[in-house]
Amino acid sequence: MMDILNILLSESFWAASLRIATPLIFGVLGALICERAGVLNLGIEGIFVVGAMCGWMAVWLGAGLWGGVLIAALAGGFFGLLHAILTVPLGLSQHVSGLGITLFATSVSYFSYRTALPNVSSPPRITPFQPLDLPILSDLPFLGSVLFQQTALTWLALLMVGVVWYVMNRTALGVAIQAVGDNPDSVDAQGLSVYALRMGAIVAGSALMALGGAFLTMSAFDAFFFGMVNGRGWVCIALVIFASWRPGKALFGALLFGAFDALQVRLQTEMGALVPGQVFLMAPYILSIIALVIAARSADYPRALLTPWFKGQR
Amino acid sequence: MIRIEPRNSTSRAFALGIPILSAVVSLALAAIPLMLAGANPIVAYGEMIKGVFGSVFSISEMLTRATPLIFTGLAAALAFRAKLWNIGAEGQLYLGAMAAVAVGSGAFDVPGIILIPLIILLGAAAGAAGMAAPTYLKIRFGADEVVTTLLLNFIILIFLQMMLEGPLQDPMGLGWPQSAPVLDQGMLPPLVDRMRIHSGLIIALVAAGIAQFMLARSVWGFKLRAVGENAAAARHAGINVNRSLFGVAIISGGLAGLAGASEVAGLKGYLTADLSPGFGYTGIVVAMLAGLSPVGVVIAALFIASVFVGADSMSRAMGVSSFLADLVVSMSLLCVLVGGFVAKYRIIRADTGKAAR
Numbered sequence: 001m002m003d004i005l006n007i008l009l010s011e012s013f014w015a016a017s018l019r020i021a022t023p024l025i026f027g028v029l030g031a032l033i034c035e036r037a038g039v040l041n042l043g044i045e046g047i048f049v050v051g052a053m054c055g056w057m058a059v060w061l062g063a064g065l066w067g068g069v070l071i072a073a074l075a076g077g078f079f080g081l082l083h084a085i086l087t088v089p090l091g092l093s094q095h096v097s098g099l100g101i102t103l104f105a106t107s108v109s110y111f112s113y114r115t116a117l118p119n120v121s122s123p124p125r126i127t128p129f130q131p132l133d134l135p136i137l138s139d140l141p142f143l144g145s146v147l148f149q150q151t152a153l154t155w156l157a158l159l160m161v162g163v164v165w166y167v168m169n170r171t172a173l174g175v176a177i178q179a180v181g182d183n184p185d186s187v188d189a190q191g192l193s194v195y196a197l198r199m200g201a202i203v204a205g206s207a208l209m210a211l212g213g214a215f216l217t218m219s220a221f222d223a224f225f226f227g228m229v230n231g232r233g234w235v236c237i238a239l240v241i242f243a244s245w246r247p248g249k250a251l252f253g254a255l256l257f258g259a260f261d262a263l264q265v266r267l268q269t270e271m272g273a274l275v276p277g278q279v280f281l282m283a284p285y286i287l288s289i290i291a292l293v294i295a296a297r298s299a300d301y302p303r304a305l306l307t308p309w310f311k312g313q314r
Numbered sequence: 315m316i317r318i319e320p321r322n323s324t325s326r327a328f329a330l331g332i333p334i335l336s337a338v339v340s341l342a343l344a345a346i347p348l349m350l351a352g353a354n355p356i357v358a359y360g361e362m363i364k365g366v367f368g369s370v371f372s373i374s375e376m377l378t379r380a381t382p383l384i385f386t387g388l389a390a391a392l393a394f395r396a397k398l399w400n401i402g403a404e405g406q407l408y409l410g411a412m413a414a415v416a417v418g419s420g421a422f423d424v425p426g427i428i429l430i431p432l433i434i435l436l437g438a439a440a441g442a443a444g445m446a447a448p449t450y451l452k453i454r455f456g457a458d459e460v461v462t463t464l465l466l467n468f469i470i471l472i473f474l475q476m477m478l479e480g481p482l483q484d485p486m487g488l489g490w491p492q493s494a495p496v497l498d499q500g501m502l503p504p505l506v507d508r509m510r511i512h513s514g515l516i517i518a519l520v521a522a523g524i525a526q527f528m529l530a531r532s533v534w535g536f537k538l539r540a541v542g543e544n545a546a547a548a549r550h551a552g553i554n555v556n557r558s559l560f561g562v563a564i565i566s567g568g569l570a571g572l573a574g575a576s577e578v579a580g581l582k583g584y585l586t587a588d589l590s591p592g593f594g595y596t597g598i599v600v601a602m603l604a605g606l607s608p609v610g611v612v613i614a615a616l617f618i619a620s621v622f623v624g625a626d627s628m629s630r631a632m633g634v635s636s637f638l639a640d641l642v643v644s645m646s647l648l649c650v651l652v653g654g655f656v657a658k659y660r661i662i663r664a665d666t667g668k669a670a671r
Contacts, residue, residue, distance in 0.1 A: 042460070082648075086648070086652070089318075090655045091655075092651050092652070092654065092655055093651070095399055095460065096598075096602060096647070096651055097648075097651055099401065099595075099598060099647075100599075100644060100647040100648045100651060101648075103595065103599070103640070103643065103644035103647060104641075104644035104645060104647075104648060106640070106644075107637055107640035107641040107643075107644050108641065110635075110637040110640065111347055111351075111635050111637040111638060111640070111641050114635035114637055115347075115350065115634075115635055118633065118635070230468070231464070231465065231467075234461060234464040234465055235465070237460070237461050237464075238461045238465065241458065241461070276476050276479070276480060278472045278473065278475055278476035278479075279476070281472045282469050282473065285465045285466075285468050285469045285472075286469060288461075288465055289451075289457070289461075289462050289465050289466070289469075292457045292458065292461055292462065293451055293455045293457045296455050296457040296458070297455060297456055299456070310318055
């Protein structure tokens with residue numbers, strides 16, 4: 001028990017939690033925007049891979065770190081657009097299209113990586129984002145050293161929570177996006193384009209998802225590996241239900257998952273002799289399922305989620 | 315102004331033509347990545363065809379590869395018919411494989427006539443349990459089965475590593491994370507001497523036949539399709555929807571479990587954590603290409619298996635990454651999805667629309 005307390009009080013634990021949470025924050029926010037507009041985006045897992053590969057590749061080819069972030073977002077947006085075309089004007093199954101995008105985006109990334117680097121035994125490394133030293137904030141006790149260890153992408157993720165909250169709740173655009181996910185007919189009656197709103201939301205959400213992937217290769221690690229996304233995208237789909245499609249709760253959910261993951265790594269080293277390490281590795285996924293089961297009953301799904309809408313058909 | 319309008323009826327030619335067209339288009343599109351990789355597409359396609367149909371051995375390899383895909387394709391097709399989104403076939407496959415080695419690698423030293431049915435039965439049961447759990451969570455708590463089955467894949471894979479380093483580890487395996495081999499009498503008999511093709515294929519074909527019959531002709535199949543088409547209407551008509559969902563969950567998971575048992579007891583002989591190169595996920599593509607028809611699953615599995623075996627052989631000959639196969643498979647899924655749209659709707663110009671109708 002004392003061990004757990006010691007871990008929970010350590011700065012490195014909270015710094016790790018925030019670091020692990022960062023890609024999930026991007027992913028949950030992205031999924032939240034898509035679903036608020038009424039479209040489930042199961043392309044998320046593949047879009048993470050694309051973001052990770054493209055961001056890393058761009059930096060490796062000399063685009064600079066922020067250039068890499070931009071390329072990753074554009075690549076994510078491209079695959080989002082593909083999903084948007086299939087699910088919005090064509091109204092095809094969001095489940096199947098999303099899984100198709102995940103398979104397609106993943107295989108495009110892996111094929112491109114292998115084609116660009118046919119004969120490498122160890123993946124080439126880039127110089128990733130470095131921890132950001134902010135004048136006053138970094139000097140704060142405890143909080144300062146937790147935040148001090150984070151890179152610019154973590155700060156960007158935290159900033160995006162505020163931006164998404166503001167856009168969704170305080171702007172006409174956000175109200176329109178939410179309306180299009182609840183009652184597209186009413187949006188159409190006001191003369192707004194249901195197609196444009198939904199497709200725009202999917203592209204923007206997918207770009208955000210890709211940043212979650214980019215964080216993995218440009219901040220958490222410094223290279224691209226096969227299988228590195230490892231279900232993080234699917235975790236985001238569970239977290240967005242847990243978060244009731246709210247940006248603030250999405251941040252909380254991602255941090256909770258991050259804290260749990262950081263805790264299991266530390267418990268694994270403390271108690272590794274007693275229990276097989278895999279028990280701890282499984283725990284975050286099991287926690288996601290438990291969170292989903294708890295949240296499912298009261299989940300207030302966007303009312304038109306999964307329902308295609310065609311102009312001129314009621 | 316263009317308008318989208320449902321077709322009055324989807325012709326049989328469309329239903330058959332679209333998957334074939336999708337397969338052709340996705341293969342043709344593969345010319346782009348082939349050229350980007352610096353390969354001559356014509357030569358590459360030639361290598362692929364040679365790699366699949368060039369010899370009896372290569373055809374046997376293709377059929378061996380198709381066997382697990384028929385099982386996972388059926389698993390997806392039946393579940394999707396009821397709109398039960400079982401994306402967890404990959405995990406259920408490994409549950410089946412674990413059950414197969416747990417019972418088959420020496421726990422029961424009984425004759426093959428008893429051991430083989432035991433392996434098959436327990437493999438299917440383990441897979442079925444793997445789908446029954448998320449279906450229970452869906453029915454009881456409303457937890458979305460897409461997310462739970464996806465997450466379970468990761469949980470089961472970690473559990474598998476734990477088993478392969480623990481209770482299921484081969485004591486003679488020098489510490490490698492692999493299971494003890496299945497007893498000789500527990501192995502599914504090979505179909506052709508000195509080839510890898512095994513009688514798992516026969517089981518898969520029989521399963522497809524039974525599934526086709528049950529779906530088209532039985533009351534069970536009728537209820538299943540009714541639930542998939544409109545759950546509320548089915549409930550109103552007195553069908554026990556939850557019971558139908560649970561039934562198809564068990565069959566779907568069982569088929570995925572059979573894929574794992576047949577791979578272990580038919581092909582590999584022992585279990586490692588890389589038994590399946592994504593057969594569970596590829597099964598979804600197989601099912602969609604098949605238009606969710608069990609007989610179609612067999613044909614689609616043969617096509618996808620040809621793509622994988624052909625791309626492997628082409629990759630060895632020309633140095634192009636074998637991820638090309640995954641690319642073709644994913645593109646064929648997207649193509650068949652779009653094709654489904656073309657079959658169901660027509661796009662008409664609104665001003666001439668009245669005349670066209």
